[in-house]
Amino acid sequence: MASEVQKNSLYIEQDPAGNIESGEIRKNLDDDGRVKRTGTVVTASAHIITAVIGSGVLSLAWAIAQLGWVAGPSVLIVFSFITYFTSTLLADCYRSPDPVTGKRNYTYMDVVRANLGGMKVQLCGLAQYVNLVGVSIGYTITASISMVAVKRSNCFHKHGHHVKCNTSNYPYMVIFASIQILLSQIPNFHTLSWLSIVAAVMSFSYASIGVGLAVAKAIGGGDDVRTTLTGVTVGVDVSGAEKVWRTFQAIGDIAFAYAFSTVLIEIQDTLKSSPPENKVMKRASFVGISTTTLFYVLCGCVGYAAFGNAAPGNFLTGFGFYEPFWLIDFANICIAVHLIGAYQVFCQPVYGFVEKWCSTRWPESKFLREERALDIPLYGIYYVNFFRLIWRTAYVIVTAVIAMIFPFFNDFLGLLGAASFYPLTVYFPIEMYISQAKIRRFSMTWIWLKVLSWACLIVSIVAAAGSIQGLAHDLQTFKPFKNED
Known part of the structure; x- marks a missing residue:
């Protein structure tokens, strides 16, 4: 039965x-x-933490170094409040027209269609799915960098820090993609909770290791570490133009570090209907964002105290630390495992969108709908859909190939983040809340919501400008990688 x-x-x-x-x-x-649905606060919080805390948490020391002790932590706190606030607005839009008893909307596009309609649905889909595909490619690159860092750490320990210890990322991208081909057969978000919990534990692990090593370095002293209230100093660390561009990039990095709106509705669609999904999602958002903010502040501020204005882009994979090498190895393994889970969290909406579209387009196709039972030893009966197997495998392979062709794609990812942060995290949640709550035009609530929306638009434009400048610089200095084991 x-x-x-x-x-x-x-x-x-x-x-x-x-x-x-x-x-x-x-x-x-x-x-x-x-x-x-069987999702709870715990599983939803795990999904959020997996989506929000990426290995980019270890680059926040660099962002704080550009902004300084005053602006850096302040920007972190401000964006945590903005993200939590807009996530609560979006949570109320999962059901419409009533947030508790209304019709369910299964995806972000469905929510926009139910509340706004028109061309905004297509614009939402473009911003969301381009960002999700970009994240998939970026995570393939980042995970391979962490895997390579393990090999390099052992090389440095054995031969000394003066040795280049270069190695190719390509084999590790293939390993990462092979793992993702297997995990991509997880049917949907509803059966992904265990992987998100594992990934969340890994994110806590490597962030804690990073903080611990930074604290030890800050206490130990030794190097001439210089920190200031305003960050890197013009004329000493950087030129005036570099200071401006780096400030833009740092603000963008912090803003995008909190963005998880691209998968929020899909996460909410895993929750049990009692208590109401919007209340549970708001609680999960608070837990997830509070937890990530704590780690962000610790990693950013303690990392800045340890490295000062010379903070590296990532103090684990960038070798801000060399010893103890075994702890560095473990931390980078945790990063790779976390990204394995995070890849799936960001891919599931893409998989669901394509599979739903194909099912609607060819409703009678047995190839699309037929599930074949396989008896797997030690697991039991597993139902295989050949369309799902072929299409998801192809997706993983394509993203891996793009990652190999464009190893500097992570810089381009910052530009994609800048383009999608404002519409998905701020604009659509605010506009849908105004529409759903029927807020009167030019009322005080309407005005301050619009002010918040416009302020975040300016931040996105500024961050996009910084990302374009950084990408142009990287393209000018990019050289094909040579394997030098």
């Missing part, structure tokens, strides 16, 4: 109308005819 229910449930997952009236099966369905 259990396997029969599972098989029927998989069918209903693809048929939201849920017209099966069997009482036995109906017990396993939600109000929309889909398989009953």
